[in-house]
Amino acid sequence: MTTGAHPDETVVGLEVHTELRTVTKLFCGCPNRFGDAPNTNVCPVCLGLPGSLPVLNRQAVELAMAIGAALGCEVRPSSFHRKNYFYPDMPKDYQISQYDEPINVNGRLALPDGTVVGIERAHLEEDTGKSTHVGSSGRIHGADRSLVDYNRAGVPLVEIVSAPDLRSAAGARAYVAELRGILVATGASDGRMEEGSLRIDANVSVRAAGGPLGTRCEIKNLNSLRSLQRAVEFEAERQSQLLAEGGTVVQETRHWDENAGSTVTMRSKEEAYDYRYFPEPDLLPLAPDDAWRDRVAAALPPMPAARRAALLALLDDPATSQGDQVASVVDLDLDRFVTTATSRGVPASLAVARVANELAAIEGAGDLDADNVATLLELEDRGELSATQAKAVLADLAATGEDPRELARRRGYERLEVGALDALLDELIAQHPSEWARYVEGDERLSQFFVGLVMRATSGKADGKAVVAGLAARRSTWSEGLGDLGAQRRPD
Numbered sequence: 001m002t003t004g005a006h007p008d009e010t011v012v013g014l015e016v017h018t019e020l021r022t023v024t025k026l027f028c029g030c031p032n033r034f035g036d037a038p039n040t041n042v043c044p045v046c047l048g049l050p051g052s053l054p055v056l057n058r059q060a061v062e063l064a065m066a067i068g069a070a071l072g073c074e075v076r077p078s079s080f081h082r083k084n085y086f087y088p089d090m091p092k093d094y095q096i097s098q099y100d101e102p103i104n105v106n107g108r109l110a111l112p113d114g115t116v117v118g119i120e121r122a123h124l125e126e127d128t129g130k131s132t133h134v135g136s137s138g139r140i141h142g143a144d145r146s147l148v149d150y151n152r153a154g155v156p157l158v159e160i161v162s163a164p165d166l167r168s169a170a171g172a173r174a175y176v177a178e179l180r181g182i183l184v185a186t187g188a189s190d191g192r193m194e195e196g197s198l199r200i201d202a203n204v205s206v207r208a209a210g211g212p213l214g215t216r217c218e219i220k221n222l223n224s225l226r227s228l229q230r231a232v233e234f235e236a237e238r239q240s241q242l243l244a245e246g247g248t249v250v251q252e253t254r255h256w257d258e259n260a261g262s263t264v265t266m267r268s269k270e271e272a273y274d275y276r277y278f279p280e281p282d283l284l285p286l287a288p289d290d291a292w293r294d295r296v297a298a299a300l301p302p303m304p305a306a307r308r309a310a311l312l313a314l315l316d317d318p319a320t321s322q323g324d325q326v327a328s329v330v331d332l333d334l335d336r337f338v339t340t341a342t343s344r345g346v347p348a349s350l351a352v353a354r355v356a357n358e359l360a361a362i363e364g365a366g367d368l369d370a371d372n373v374a375t376l377l378e379l380e381d382r383g384e385l386s387a388t389q390a391k392a393v394l395a396d397l398a399a400t401g402e403d404p405r406e407l408a409r410r411r412g413y414e415r416l417e418v419g420a421l422d423a424l425l426d427e428l429i430a431q432h433p434s435e436w437a438r439y440v441e442g443d444e445r446l447s448q449f450f451v452g453l454v455m456r457a458t459s460g461k462a463d464g465k466a467v468v469a470g471l472a473a474r475r476s477t478w479s480e481g482l483g484d485l486g487a488q489r490r491p492d
Contacts, residue, residue, distance in 0.1 A: 009209040010236040012172045012202060013164035013216075016179055017157050018189040019127060019197040020063045026126045026156035027054030027096065034195050038149035046154030048092030053282050060156035061103075062296055063188040064124045065288060067158050068104030069297040070186050071119050077287040078103040078123070080280040089129035089148050097125035097159075099277045103286065109162075109182070110305065111174050112327065118163030127155040130196070152196075158188070164203070164213065169232035173225050176200060181304040181331060193223050200228055204235040206243065214239070215249040219256050219263055231256040235263050304330050311338055314348035322349060325356035332360050340370040346377045354380075358391050362398045372397055376404035383463035388455070389413045413461060421454070421462060425470050428453050440475050447471055 022032050028045035044052040068075045081099040107119030129150040133143035160179065166172050180198060183189040191198050200222040205214035219235060222228045239249050254263040302310070311326045329335050334355050341351040354377060359365045376397060380390040385408055396407040428450060429436045439446035450471055454462045 008240075009207050009211075010168055010232070011164050011205045011207060011213060011216075012166035012169070012232055014162045014166070014172060014175060014203070015201040016160045016162075016176060017127075017199045017201075018067075018160070018183050018191075020060050020156040020158060020188055021190055022057055022059045022063065022156055024057060025154040026057050026060050026124070027154055030154065032155050033151075034192075034197070036151055038147075038151060041151040042153070046091070047150060054096065054280075056283060056286070057156060060124065061286065061288065063156075063186070064103050064122070064158050065293060065296045066186045066300060067122055067160070067183065067188050068107065069293075070182050070300055070303055071104070071107035071109055071122060071160070073104035073107035073119060073122060075104055075288065075293050077101070077285060079285040080124075080283045081277045082280050083125075084276045085274075087128065087131075088146065089131045089150075089153070091129065091150060091153055095126060095128065096280055096283070098123035101285075104158075109175065109179060111171070111178055112305070112308070113174070115165075115171065115174075117165045117175055120161045120163050122158050122160040125157050125159060127152050127157045129153040164205075169229045169236070172202065172232050173229040176225060176228060177331070178304065184333070185301055185303050185307075187301075193225075196223065199223055202228060202232055202235075204232055204239070205249070206236055206239045214243075215251050217249065217251065217263070218253045220253055220266065222256055227256060227258055230261060231263060234261065238263065307335050311335055311348070311352065314338070314342050315352070316349070322352050322356075325352050328356045328360060333366060334359060337368075337370050337373050341374040341377045344374050344378060346374065346381050350381055351377055354390070354394070358394055362395070365398065368398060369401065372401070372404055379404065379408065383466055384408075385413055386455075386460055386463050388460050388464075412459075421466060421470060424454060424457060424462075425450070425467070425474065428457070429474065439471070440478050 019032075024030060025032050025041075025046055028043050030041045030043050030046055033041060045054055065075050067073075078098055079101045080096050082094040083097045083099070084094040086093050102121040102123035104122035105120065107122065109117045109119060111117065129148050130152050132147045132149070134145050134147065135143035162175065166175055180189075180191045180193075183198070184191040189197060193199070202219045202222060203216045204219065205216040207214040217235060217239070219231045222231055235254070242249060250268075252268050253266045255266045256263050307330045308326055311329060312323065315322060315326075329338060329352060337355045337359060338348065338351045342348050355373075359368075359373065362368075373394075376385075376390060376393055379385045379393075380387060385393065389408065389411070392411065393404050393407050393413070396402070396411070397404050400407070432450075432453075435446050435449055439450070447468055451464055451467045454467045455464070
């Protein structure tokens with residue numbers, strides 16, 4: 001795209017690379033394990049030594065098929081090719097990948113806002129090693145020296161290529177967040193972007209709305225949702241400004257500089273012919289039969305969209321403002337705590353709120369006993385613990401794993417009897433007649449004033465909901481007995 005119509009639409013297509021959670025690498029028996037000492041998980045096959053032969057990992061194939069099934073792809077017979085290029089972290093100087101016959105094609109991914117993004121392909125390939133450039137820039141240009149760790153070389157990857165259906169940086173971020181949830185749900189990936197097991201290349205172009213696609217630039221190796229959104233925003237603005245000034249966008253690969261908040265040129269964009277693909281002579285074509293595909297698809301657990309829908313259905317109002325909390329619960333894989341609690345009669349609104357807020361803030365929350373959390377929520381729902389007390393007991397539960405009833409008893413959280421609460425409310429109303437009068441006249445802020453007084457007087461043992469209900473009942477009785485309170489207070 002050169003000069004012409006004003007470029008007011010961003011077009012984004014994403015290539016997401018996810019490492020598979022296999023025990024061993026794609027073509028050899030070396031451990032697939034993150035964090036080990038450099039160059040300890042290597043052998044002649046993943047080092048590309050002469051005479052070594054690859055053997056395909058069955059578990060990797062099944063996980064690739066699971067990804068395809070979860071994304072609604074056609075799982076097809078496929079073959080492997082050699083993708084030839086030279087980098088120091090490529091021990092063979094080629095990568096075994098899939099080219100014109102990928103295992104998964106023609107899928108789709110629906111985002112929470114209803115946007116549907118096409119999945120062109122999701123193919124199997126091997127990962128490269130990891131280069132570390134020692135120097136102030138952290139990049140090869142200007143580095144004093146470079147170190148290579150081949151532990152990652154040969155780790156199985158699935159590359160998921162979207163259609164250019166995304167129209168904003170925020171949409172790109174939402175797509176990767178949803179895709180990451182699906183990959184984790186299938187068990188194919190741990191989704192840990194900070195460890196490099198999920199990496200993103202973003203293809204960005206701009207055009208006049210509805211016009212032909214513009215010239216794209218590819219931003220390589222984005223490793224966080226924040227970086228993805230910032231990089232796409234910057235690159236779209238850069239291209240728009242360039243075109244508005246009469247310039248031309250050049251197809252190229254660019255690097256995202258997190259500190260500078262900008263993209264910079266890496267190299268001219270390669271095309272398929274630059275890689276000189278040819279069939280991998282040491283591997284047979286891969287042709288999973290119908291029974292194998294069906295077994296993999298049948299073993300899939302519910303995906304995030306279905307889990308969100310299930311939690312929303314538990315709420316009294318499906319259009320509830322708790323939609324963001326529901327999404328957070330599912331994203332953090334904590335929905336079992338909500339379903340366990342609701343199965344025991346706890347209101348879904350309470351369960352979702354506590355899990356999305358307090359439980360989600362606890363490190364290692366997913367390891368807690370769901371029945372213990374449900375017991376705690378039952379105590380709060382019955383008024384045996386106030387919200388403040390329940391949060392304190394939850395912190396103790398996370399630290400000890402003990403029965404929440406025992407933890408509450410140990411803290412001295414004994415339920416305040418109804419009669420004692422009634423007497424206390426009457427006493428506090430008598431001590432604060434002016435505030436009570438304003439509350440009766442309709443100043444709802446005074447409700448929290450009296451709740452605070454009760455909580456201080458009871459050391460937090462009172463149930464806030466019971467206090468509010470008691471105040472409302474007394475106001476109703478007071479109003480019926482005195483009529484217009486303001487008129488009663490005016491002088492004759």
